[in-house]
Amino acid sequence: MALTRTVLDALTRILGPDGVISSPEGRLVYECDMQTFYKGAPDVVALPESAEQVEAIVRLCRRERVPVVPRGSGSGLIGGAMAPAGGVMVGLNRMDRILEVDLPNRCATVQPGLVNLWLTRAVEDRGYFFAPDPSSQMVSSIGGNVSTNAGGPHCLKYGITVNHVLGLELVTGAGERVQLGGKVADRPGYDLTGTAVGAEGTFGLVTAITVRLLHAAEAVKTVLASFPSIEHASEAVSGIIAAGIIPAALEMLDALMIQAIEAGIGAGYPKGAAAVLLIELDGPAAEVEAQAERAAAICRERGALDVRVARDEAERALLWKGRKEAAGALGRLAPMYMLQDAVVPRSKLPAIMREILAISERHGVQIANVFHAGDGNLHPLILYDDRHPEQVERARAANEEVLHACIAMGGTVTGEHGVGLDKAQKLPLQYADADLNFMYRLRGVFDPDRLMNPGKLLPSHPACGEGFRPARPRLPDGAWI
Amino acid sequence: MATVPATLGAFRGADAPDLEALRKCVHCGICVPQCPTFRVLGEEMDTPRGRLYLMRAAAEGRLGLTEALARHLDLCLGCRACETACPSGVPFGSLLESARVQLRRHGPPSRHRLLEALVFAVFPEPRRLGALLAALSLYRRSGLGRLVRALGLLRPFPRLAAMEALVAEVPRPVPLPAIVPARGRRRGRVGLLTGCVQRHLYPGVNRDTAQLLALAGYEVVVPAAQGCCGALDLHAGRADAFRARARALAAAFPDDLDFVVTNAAGCGSAMKAYGHWLREAADLGAKTRDVLELLAEAELPLGPLALRVTYHDACHLAHGQRVRQEPRALLRRIPGLTLVELPDSDFCCGSAGVYNLLEPRIARALLEQKLARIAATGARVVAAANPGCLLQIASGCRAHGLDVEIVHPVELLARAAARAR
Numbered sequence: 001m002a003l004t005r006t007v008l009d010a011l012t013r014i015l016g017p018d019g020v021i022s023s024p025e026g027r028l029v030y031e032c033d034m035q036t037f038y039k040g041a042p043d044v045v046a047l048p049e050s051a052e053q054v055e056a057i058v059r060l061c062r063r064e065r066v067p068v069v070p071r072g073s074g075s076g077l078i079g080g081a082m083a084p085a086g087g088v089m090v091g092l093n094r095m096d097r098i099l100e101v102d103l104p105n106r107c108a109t110v111q112p113g114l115v116n117l118w119l120t121r122a123v124e125d126r127g128y129f130f131a132p133d134p135s136s137q138m139v140s141s142i143g144g145n146v147s148t149n150a151g152g153p154h155c156l157k158y159g160i161t162v163n164h165v166l167g168l169e170l171v172t173g174a175g176e177r178v179q180l181g182g183k184v185a186d187r188p189g190y191d192l193t194g195t196a197v198g199a200e201g202t203f204g205l206v207t208a209i210t211v212r213l214l215h216a217a218e219a220v221k222t223v224l225a226s227f228p229s230i231e232h233a234s235e236a237v238s239g240i241i242a243a244g245i246i247p248a249a250l251e252m253l254d255a256l257m258i259q260a261i262e263a264g265i266g267a268g269y270p271k272g273a274a275a276v277l278l279i280e281l282d283g284p285a286a287e288v289e290a291q292a293e294r295a296a297a298i299c300r301e302r303g304a305l306d307v308r309v310a311r312d313e314a315e316r317a318l319l320w321k322g323r324k325e326a327a328g329a330l331g332r333l334a335p336m337y338m339l340q341d342a343v344v345p346r347s348k349l350p351a352i353m354r355e356i357l358a359i360s361e362r363h364g365v366q367i368a369n370v371f372h373a374g375d376g377n378l379h380p381l382i383l384y385d386d387r388h389p390e391q392v393e394r395a396r397a398a399n400e401e402v403l404h405a406c407i408a409m410g411g412t413v414t415g416e417h418g419v420g421l422d423k424a425q426k427l428p429l430q431y432a433d434a435d436l437n438f439m440y441r442l443r444g445v446f447d448p449d450r451l452m453n454p455g456k457l458l459p460s461h462p463a464c465g466e467g468f469r470p471a472r473p474r475l476p477d478g479a480w481i
Numbered sequence: 482m483a484t485v486p487a488t489l490g491a492f493r494g495a496d497a498p499d500l501e502a503l504r505k506c507v508h509c510g511i512c513v514p515q516c517p518t519f520r521v522l523g524e525e526m527d528t529p530r531g532r533l534y535l536m537r538a539a540a541e542g543r544l545g546l547t548e549a550l551a552r553h554l555d556l557c558l559g560c561r562a563c564e565t566a567c568p569s570g571v572p573f574g575s576l577l578e579s580a581r582v583q584l585r586r587h588g589p590p591s592r593h594r595l596l597e598a599l600v601f602a603v604f605p606e607p608r609r610l611g612a613l614l615a616a617l618s619l620y621r622r623s624g625l626g627r628l629v630r631a632l633g634l635l636r637p638f639p640r641l642a643a644m645e646a647l648v649a650e651v652p653r654p655v656p657l658p659a660i661v662p663a664r665g666r667r668r669g670r671v672g673l674l675t676g677c678v679q680r681h682l683y684p685g686v687n688r689d690t691a692q693l694l695a696l697a698g699y700e701v702v703v704p705a706a707q708g709c710c711g712a713l714d715l716h717a718g719r720a721d722a723f724r725a726r727a728r729a730l731a732a733a734f735p736d737d738l739d740f741v742v743t744n745a746a747g748c749g750s751a752m753k754a755y756g757h758w759l760r761e762a763a764d765l766g767a768k769t770r771d772v773l774e775l776l777a778e779a780e781l782p783l784g785p786l787a788l789r790v791t792y793h794d795a796c797h798l799a800h801g802q803r804v805r806q807e808p809r810a811l812l813r814r815i816p817g818l819t820l821v822e823l824p825d826s827d828f829c830c831g832s833a834g835v836y837n838l839l840e841p842r843i844a845r846a847l848l849e850q851k852l853a854r855i856a857a858t859g860a861r862v863v864a865a866a867n868p869g870c871l872l873q874i875a876s877g878c879r880a881h882g883l884d885v886e887i888v889h890p891v892e893l894l895a896r897a898a899a900r901a902r
Contacts (some may be wrong), residue, residue: 021524025549028538029531036508049525074525075510094523113523115514137568139510264568328509331569335504 003088007064010086011046014056014450019094019415020167020337021045030071030089031082037338038421040081040317049094051169051177051207058205059175061088066080067454068173070201072113072141076148077339078420079197080200084455090205092143092398098122100209107166107183108212112143119211121460128213131158135358149198151416153249153279153281153323156374158214162197170196171446183210200418203446203452217282220248221292222319223309225299226273230254230369232272233275234349236302238329240279241346243298245291249280250374257326257368257381264329267322268315273305277373278323327381334366338399341417355405356380363398367390377415378406389439419457425458428432428473460467490542496720498579503537506573509661512563512573517829521846526553529563529573536580544586554580555591556569556840558833558847559716560796565803565827574801575757581718593839596640598715598866600835602676605709605726606846607677614681618651643841644890648682655684657686661701663693668698668779669739671770674730676745677709678868686868689895690772696898699778701742707733710743712751716834720758727755727762734765741765741831744772744891746867747834750801770799772891773866777807784900785817786893791860792820793851794827795867795873808866808890815897821858830865847879856883864890870896 003055011020021027022044025263031041048054061068067087083089088411092480096113101123102449108130110119116137119130133152134140146168151160167181181193196203227233233252240247253261253276258269269276276301281291296307310316322329330337344352352371356378360367366383380402381415384395403413413419413426427436445449489497512529512697513519525531534551554577561574603609606854620626626645629635635642644669657675671694675687691701711726730752736740755766790812798804805827812820831837831847851874853861863885874885882899 021526023549025535025544025547025553026524028544029525029534032508034510045524073510073513075513091524093519096523136509136511139513257677263733264570325509325511325568328507328511328568331505331507331571335507363859399674447569 002128003066004064005059007066007088008044010060011044011057014053014060015046016049019047020051021047030074030091032078033071033074033081035077035079035339035420035422036158036336038082038084040082040086043086045089045091046089047094050303053170054090054205054207055086055171055175055177057090058171058173061451062173062175064448064450065451067451068205070143070147071134072144072147073115073139075136076144076420077341077417078148078422080148080305080418080420080453080456081144082188082421084421092205094139097134103128103213105183106213106215107210108213109208110142110420111208112141112146112206116140116142116145117206124215124216127216128292129216130164130211131214132161132164135327137324140480142209142211142459146197146206146209147200147370148418149375149416150418151372153251153372155217155416156250157246157248162194164212165193165197165209166212166236168196168206170191170204170206171393172204173449173452176208181210183383188269190397196446198418200457201422201456208329217288219285220280220282220316221288222316223279223281223292223296223299223307224269224276224310225277225279225296225307226270226321227275227277227302227304228273230275231350232303233277234353234373236277236299236304237349238347239298239302240295241374243294245281246278246296247295247313247374248282249254249266249278250372251278251323252276252369252371252373253278253323254369256366257370259335259370260324260329261326265325265331266321267318269319269322280370282297304397307312310357330381330383332365333368334385336384336386337368338382339394340378340399341378341415342378342403342404342411342413343415344376344406344409344411345379346374348409348411349373352378352405352409356402359398359401359405363394365394365398365399367398378409421456424455424457424459453459464465483611489540490811491546492538492543492580492583494501496579496582498536498540498576498583498799500537502576503533503540503574503698504564505535505569506533506675507569509568511568512566515562515566515779517558517560517562517831517847518843519857520850521843532557533573535573536576538666539580541683546584548589551584551591554584556797556843558829558836560794560829560833561800562720562827562829565800567591567701568866573771576604578718582720583718585718588818595727596839600838601717601719601722604835604873605677605711605713607680610677611681614648614651617648621650639841640838643844645731645756647837647882648715648870649875649879651682654681655688657687657691657703659703659705661695662705663698663700664695666698666797667700668863670700670702670737670742671775672702672738673701674710674741674743674745674748675707676743676868678872679745683868683871683889686889686891689889690742693776693781693891693894694742694772696802697776697780699775701842702735702738704733707783710748710752712747713834715758716752724759725757731755731762731765738768740770740775741768742770742772742775744866744889746771746795746798746801747869750797771802771804771866773807773811774804776891776894777811781814781894781898782901783815783897786815786864786897786900789819789860790862790864791823791855791858792826792890792894793823793830793855793863793865793870795865795870796827796833797830798866798883799827809896812864812890814891818893818897821860823858823860828871830870832867834869834870837873844873848873852883854880855885860885862886862888862893864888864893866890
């Protein structure tokens with residue numbers, strides 16, 4: 001749909017000409033997030049600098065019945081920050097300030113466009129950090145992390161985004177600016193903060209976030225262990241958890257992933273190993289020392305080829321750089337990939353890895369694996385070249401089978417990336433109609449006109465739609481929703 | 482051999498961006514927060530990821546060579562911080578340069594036509610630049626400069642005002658001999674690029690470079706007839722002019738040199754890319770070294786300098802040539818010198834060749850950020866290995882009354898070496 005002149009003029013009045021992008025080139029670059037498979041350009045991009053402007057935009061869009069799509073850094077993997085039904089995309093990058101740092105109360109209030117890592121950068125010299133650390137933390141915005149309830153390598157010990165959000169300022173789809181939660185814990189009434197985290201923009205737009213800050217641990221040790229097979233590495237993971245150790249992070253990478261990382265970043269992962277475990281322990285120095293030794297011993301007992309401890313902060317930082325930029329480094333191996341995000345019970349890791357290998361062979365596609373082994377959150381990356389339609393087809397089929405295999409083993413359809421357009425149609429695999437209907441009704445409280453990020457998160461299932469039919473997404477041929 | 486002009490979407494003929502290189506971008510966005518124009522403008526079209534997406538759309542025929550495409554590519558400073566950030570190894574700098582060549586040949590006319598014509602008629606021509614600077618010097622000394630500023634005559638012309646504010650004084654020329662003999666144990670024979678801006682505005686840096694190289698054991702050859710390396714032309718997409726300059730420069734240096742040395746990061750970065758653009762100058766490109774690379778390998782007698790110094794990474798040294806540790810290691814070798822790290826030291830200062838003249842608003846915003854970080858270090862001296870950065874940061878310090886000295890690292894090394902004798 002093309003926007004009317006009225007809407008464009010009104011947006012320009014709210015934001016000034018520099019805050020409104022309607023050129024074909026501008027709309028083009030906002031047509032997808034990191035998941036370039038899903039494309040949908042907005043009719044216009046609005047770049048507000050204040051909560052008041054966000055409120056005015058939402059009210060305007062509600063009056064004019066125009067969809068509103070929020071976008072942070074566009075580093076999401078689920079087709080969340082794209083506009084399948086056109087409308088106004090609200091880019092929040094200009095709202096990137098830290099509004100308050102309150103160290104005595106261990107919290108900070110930030111605007112949604114702030115890059116995740118910048119918050120830790122701002123408080124680390126005083127010994128604090130912001131715990132949720134999605135691998136995209138050097139680019140993803142805290143608003144985006146809140147919207148998708150992002151996880152990260154360290155959520156094994158520290159919990160996911162929702163565990164670190166104390167309060168939100170939200171402009172609802174009805175155009176009201178409301179305060180959910182706040183600095184002080186134990187507030188009376190509903191936990192609306194928890195409800196709104198992970199809403200992926202379907203409740204409205206978050207304009208301020210109060211987050212918990214943690215004191216950095218006294219000591220950190222990072223252990224890298226390489227294994228002759230995924231099974232051996234998985235056994236070691238089970239062994240470490242069974243020993244009562246809860247590492248801050250417990251990551252597994254397979255041979256193909258290691259190859260990409262070493263080509264792209266040169267992080268010092270042992271080439272040739274079938275799998276490596278990156279184990280990070282933090283806490284009081286004496287405890288960390290003892291746990292690192294114990295974890296290393298367990299790895300050796302389970303057949304590790306090599307176990308080494310990062311000697312200094314530089315080596316540790318390099319190992320993590322390799323892990324966190326793994327998905328980016330895959331550009332070295334193939335022009336495109338589909339990144340799956342699913343969970344299996346941890347005990348099923350060896351079985352699902354065998355199944356993924358079989359799927360890869362059956363469809364003749366390469367699948368690289370990097371995952372949060374500690375909580376069974378898989379990230380198979382299925383490589384393909386989008387210039388060859390039959391490769392796209394094979395990758396898509398493999399991607400579907402991986403997801404179904406995870407569900408068959410008692411897993412879930414998404415771990416930490418969110419639902420977006422990518423997984424909306426998969427929710428019925430997870431939830432009963434009654435559960436989904438309840439979610440629709442809840443969404444209606446926040447967004448009565450269903451204009452907030454339409455087509456995302458909730459499936460367009462006629463049986464549970466309350467008569468709700470989202471606008472037909474404008475998708476490229478072959479999109480698999 | 483007649484070649485059929487190839488087409489690649491909107492790109493045609495020679496020097497089209499390499500589609501395979503464009504396709505290396507997996508759209509992860511890790512480059513985005515590292516991009517200076519993103520930090521100022523906060524919009525996707527002016528990020529490396531957005532620019533690559535636009536270039537790819539042009540290469541795939543989804544977008545023509547439009548004015549808006551040209552604008553977003555023009556706004557890029559070419560700092561290449563995105564290349565340092567990129568885990569996929571996208572060669573952003575050369576893609577940008579190719580796209581600019583295409584835009585210049587087949588795209589809409591540039592919006593800075595007149596100013597560019599002036600810049601390219603003067604800057605890469607050492608003699609003309611010398612004449613312009615002499616005139617500027619006269620303008621300053623006659624008191625006309627103060628009058629113009631007092632009356633605000635340049636206010637309606639921000640780009641001229643930017644040019645006027647950049648140069649405080651024009652130093653006396655420092656003639657260099659054609660050959661500076663090596664001292665002590667001989668390490669080799671090198672050529673010295675004297676540069677365009679460097680030779681007129683920082684002749685002392687060239688003198689110090691030659692002397693330090695001699696002290697390190699190099700015989701230094703300084704051809705009098707050398708011209709410009711072509712970096713400015715390359716960054717502006719003037720491929721033909723760039724190639725002509727590269728060819729002429731290759732011819733100006735004798736063949737028997739071990740290295741050709743530059744003390745200007747922008748020149749070194751462009752020269753090291755010669756091999757990508759033309760065969761005739763590939764050898765010169767392969768022999769090119771920044772002076773700090775060579776000095777870091779050599780022993781230098783250095784006396785004490787009790788100074789608190791911070792180091793600004795010139796983009797074309799840190800991102801363009803991946804030279805980061807050598808300058809720091811050299812400065813740390815000076816007894817008594819305290820090196821304080823500058824936060825985001827490799828974030829562009831806004832100079833970027835002639836960008837600060839063409840896009841003063843963004844350049845100034847970046848300069849303000851840089852100055853705030855410099856002030857916070859408490860350093861009295863800022864070292865930077867590129868004349869553009871030196872000019873830009875110095876002009877900012879003057880405007881803010883910030884009392885710091887801006888020097889090329891070789892100036893500090895030369896001072897320390899003088900104390901050792």
